[in-house]
Amino acid sequence: MQINMQRHHATQVPPVSQVAIILANGLPWSSRFEPTMARVGGPPVLLRAILGVQATHPGRIIVVFNRVTGPQLRHDLLKTRRLPDSVEWVEVAVGTTMSSILRWVTKYSFGARVLLVAGDRTYQPALHRLVSEWDEQSSALELATGSVASGLFALSHEAGLELGADID
Numbered sequence: 001m002q003i004n005m006q007r008h009h010a011t012q013v014p015p016v017s018q019v020a021i022i023l024a025n026g027l028p029w030s031s032r033f034e035p036t037m038a039r040v041g042g043p044p045v046l047l048r049a050i051l052g053v054q055a056t057h058p059g060r061i062i063v064v065f066n067r068v069t070g071p072q073l074r075h076d077l078l079k080t081r082r083l084p085d086s087v088e089w090v091e092v093a094v095g096t097t098m099s100s101i102l103r104w105v106t107k108y109s110f111g112a113r114v115l116l117v118a119g120d121r122t123y124q125p126a127l128h129r130l131v132s133e134w135d136e137q138s139s140a141l142e143l144a145t146g147s148v149a150s151g152l153f154a155l156s157h158e159a160g161l162e163l164g165a166d167i168d
Contacts, residue, residue, distance in 0.1 A: 016059020018132065020115040021105055022049050024065035024073055047077055049119040054084050056132035059112060062088045063119070064101055103164030106157065114160040118151025127152055 024046055043051070046063075053061055061084065065073055070091055077083050092101065106114060115131055117123075127143060127150070134141045134154045140163070141154040155163065 016109070016112050018056075018058040018115060019060045019062065019105060019109045019112045020053045020056075020058040020117060021101065022046070022053060022061065022063045022117045022119045024063050024070060024119045043080065043082065044077065045122055046073065046119045047080060047082060048122050049117055050077075050083065050087060052123055052125060052128045053115065053117055054086075055125060056115075056128050058115060058132070060088060060109075061086060062090055062105060064090045064092060066094050066096075067091050068094055099164055102155075102160055106155075106160035106164050109157065109160070111157050113157060114155040116153040116155065121151050123150070123152060 050061065050063065063074075065071075070089075074089060090101075090105075102114070102116075113135065131141065131143065131152045131154045136156060138156050138158040140156065140159040143150040143152045
């Protein structure tokens with residue numbers, strides 16, 4: 001597993017209460033089709049996910065992308081000139097597990113809750129708020145329709161550490 005973080009500004013990450021992880025590519029990253037760049041009413045789906053998360057004011061927004069298709073996604077989003085400057089980009093190897101990503105982000109989040117957002121779909125602002133405002137200790141929240149996960153999750157710091165420990 002290799003994770004490479006790219007930041008534009010500060011070299012140190014200040015403590016925050018909430019970190020949002022947006023998955024720019026599906027897992028496992030095997031498909032050539034990128035629904036994240038599909039346009040829905042104008043902006044690409046991934047940009048809508050980023051802006052939706054930004055509206056809830058997390059301390060950090062981290063977009064995780066694979067090194068095969070991710071650099072082009074990032075380039076295309078930067079061209080929109082609507083991308084917040086505060087977005088951090090984390091490049092991972094194809095096949096990196098969710099547990100690895102969670103372990104890495106949680107380790108450097110200094111006690112912050114972790115929001116996990118699938119970047120290949122859109123959400124009502126009320127759902128972003130619900131996940132952002134959820135604050136149970138030592139547990140996790142998963143929004144679903146029936147038995148199908150919606151792609152929005154909230155994890156206490158402890159739950160993030162626990163899930164991140166489940167490395168294959």
